[in-house]
Amino acid sequence: MSSRRSRSRQTSSSSRNITDDQIHDLVSKLQQLLPEIRNRSSDKVSASRVLQETCNYIRSLHREVDDLSERLSELLATTDSAQAAIIRNLLMQ
Amino acid sequence: MRNLSSLKQEFLRKWIKGLRKYNSQKKNMNLLERKKAIKLSADLAMASTRNKATLWRKALVAKTSIDESNKNDISTSSQPKKIRKKLTNSSPLCRKRRRIRTVYKAKERVEASFIAKKMVQKRTRKLKSLLPGGKSMDEACLVDETLDYIESLRAQVEVMRCLVTASELFINPSPPVDGGKWCFYTYMKTMYRGKHIYLSLSIYIYLHKMKTSTQNVAGLNNRKKIKSYMN
Numbered sequence: 001m002s003s004r005r006s007r008s009r010q011t012s013s014s015s016r017n018i019t020d021d022q023i024h025d026l027v028s029k030l031q032q033l034l035p036e037i038r039n040r041s042s043d044k045v046s047a048s049r050v051l052q053e054t055c056n057y058i059r060s061l062h063r064e065v066d067d068l069s070e071r072l073s074e075l076l077a078t079t080d081s082a083q084a085a086i087i088r089n090l091l092m093q
Numbered sequence: 094m095r096n097l098s099s100l101k102q103e104f105l106r107k108w109i110k111g112l113r114k115y116n117s118q119k120k121n122m123n124l125l126e127r128k129k130a131i132k133l134s135a136d137l138a139m140a141s142t143r144n145k146a147t148l149w150r151k152a153l154v155a156k157t158s159i160d161e162s163n164k165n166d167i168s169t170s171s172q173p174k175k176i177r178k179k180l181t182n183s184s185p186l187c188r189k190r191r192r193i194r195t196v197y198k199a200k201e202r203v204e205a206s207f208i209a210k211k212m213v214q215k216r217t218r219k220l221k222s223l224l225p226g227g228k229s230m231d232e233a234c235l236v237d238e239t240l241d242y243i244e245s246l247r248a249q250v251e252v253m254r255c256l257v258t259a260s261e262l263f264i265n266p267s268p269p270v271d272g273g274k275w276c277f278y279t280y281m282k283t284m285y286r287g288k289h290i291y292l293s294l295s296i297y298i299y300l301h302k303m304k305t306s307t308q309n310v311a312g313l314n315n316r317k318k319i320k321s322y323m324n
Contacts, residue, residue, distance in 0.1 A: 051216035
């Protein structure tokens with residue numbers, strides 16, 4: 001029991017900070033994905049900025065998924081036109 | 094690029110399959126229930142793509158199964174949160190993982206490197222809270238998990254966006270589009286700057302052919318052929 005506790009404490013203190021190599025790795029890969037960081041110079045990006053941009057991006061993607069599923073559910077609720085029936089047929093059968 | 098489009102096709106197929114299954118279980122859903130069903134099936138489809146055993150995939154599947162059981166049993170939205178909280182508190186990992194608070198001297202606290210380090214720690218925690226299953230991830234795999242998650246999430250958003258926009262245009266064609274196939278093409282081109290056209294166009298063509306084939310019996314073969322793309 002005590003060995004498990006000491007092991008968990010050890011891992012949490014040694015891996016608390018992301019290493020610089022990992023940040024560099026993350027930055028180089030995110031540069032292809034995130035449009036904001038692409039415009040910046042590659043060697044001057046700080047770790048906290050990268051993390052912040054990543055968090056913002058993930059949050060905006062979550063919001064968009066939420067918005068899109070709301071729009072889709074409203075679309076599927078419309079019953080007045082023949083086209084709506086086709087969409088419903090496609091997605092819900 | 095080829096990798097991404099195959100990921101999107103896989104997601105689309107699985108998502109539509111999940112939507113159909115949800116509808117067969119419960120016929121008449123209200124707006125909120127249907128929105129939840131759409132979200133759950135999209136998350137499940139995203140988690141089951143590519144067959145990789147990443148942590149976020151497993152956590153997402155676990156979360157959707159909890160949400161699904163809550164959705165079916167309880168109609169009000171207040172209770173599901175209680176159940177979810179109970180499950181996380183009882184996990185042994187949470188009990189052991191108490192944050193170690195160290196006391197720093199006042200001189201040390203003002204140093205720029207110290208502040209920067211604290212910022213990184215704070216934002217790492219934020220990122221972990223955003224990722225599904227992120228709380229039990231160590232920093233080593235956090236970076237890889239984040240990149241994989243962002244890629245899959247992006248594919249999910251783009252597929253959903255195409256489907257919803259194409260469906261909306263199909264149901265309510267606005268004046269510039271006017272129902273013509275080429276007008277739709279140019280509209281999509283300006284919207285998405287040439288990317289992901291094929292997905293939206295194929296959805297549109299499928300819908301269009303479905304519409305024309307409901308009138309004649311010969312169209313049935315067409316419908317089957319195109320349906321195989323979706324299945």
